[in-house]
Amino acid sequence: MRRLLFLFFLVLAVPAWALKPSRVWLATPDSRGLSYQTVALTTPDHAQLVAWVVAPAPNVPDRHTTMVVAYGDFGNMSYELDQAQALAAAGYRVYLFDYRGFGHSADFGIDEQRLYYPEFSLDLGAALADARRRYPHSRTGIIAFSMGTIMGTEVAARTRCDFFVAEGYVASPQRLVAYQLKSRQKVVSLPAAAAAYSQHAPRVRCPWLLIAGTADQHTPLADSVAVARVARRRQRRQVLSFEGGHLQGMPVLSEAAFGDKYVREISRFLAAKS
Template structure:
């Protein structure tokens, strides 16, 4: 019996297939795109780090563990105020009262310090203000001195200045028209903002301001490759609010070239250039300004004598 013929297999015999060749140009493009994506991500990360930590470019706080024994020999009261949601005070301040019969015993200076160091760096100025016969209230922003340990920034410092104002007007019941903001460094911007928001403030004193800080950040070599102008928000504006503020102003310059904001500040204003070792001129300038704009409005009202009616006959 004949054997059946086997059916041919449907499988195709293996062929010698050539491997697909990857174009070198495609590899180069893929590597280039990967490098570009990594650079872009790294650059955006640097921008984010700058945006979150830019306060370090313009604010240089110092922490202190103990309060001074006195303010240049003058006793003072250590104040803790500005409670948070848990009723814990966040701010530490110094109340330096004038003597009852002092020349400006009815006036209170709200001292707003600069961005460097802590309040202890301002002791000589605080002592000079007290020696004029003024009440002085000064405090450390959060992140400075003995106040709450947090990162300072413009928003927090503005809130702290408002808290100090509320403490004076509410806790100490000082009339608003008897409080004079005194700002130095970036504190000049905070003092000006207070005066702009509260027209009842009788006068404003700005001493060697360091505000409008964008140029300072732009000069820092750490931000040389970054779009600082687009990312910067710690501005502490001064020139713009001063240009429209009608509150009487004493503008003190510690250099031969006054701050540009002084030139464009609205009247009434007094601008004084203080050379080195100018304690006498400093005192004279403050006294003249206070006598002109503050003393008359703060002095107690004289007693009005009502004549007795003529006797009837």
């Protein structure tokens, strides 16, 4: 069963490296035995988004920590239910949301040859703010994957964020687009805002855990190491590496249950003093 889950996850984890949204949810959290509520939120530019707030598992201590999930360029928030289940099983509250144009959130014209849109950062910022408002006594931060690390970096740089976990960190959208053209002859465009993206990482002040695979050719381990090495005084940054490729962290770092070791490493990082 674990072997089948691993293979299924790898299929879902393959990045499109250009936007491939789906309007159809694969499942809802209750299908995994998760307790949740559906919430609606509005972005500063009045886009209507849909989110799921997954409660910590009832049989484990509540960590009083909310993780807002910024997923990649493919599917919708229902594709993150394996991650949500692993986090909830460790006592975390998980806030899943759909970007505009994804899942059941507002319509948005998407060019599927585009890597990302700046509006997605507004969506993540709105989700983070809503999570903080709903749970004011909870530590609240972002866990981002692949393309979602672009939005995560931008939001963590400009907004109060208690922590930032990033797997498959995109250090340079321009280099990623060039790699796509060279390796796959695939033309992918960038928004004008990408020109200023490199300015955000130095401004991230919250504790930052970067998770990267040794065999990741899309978002290399070296990029995560580089952003950790240039941390300034009081910027706590750490790299967690694993033997594997892009977004294979959870299936690789699994022991008794899917993603259990992966989540333990996150918990260890969050428990450390700055």
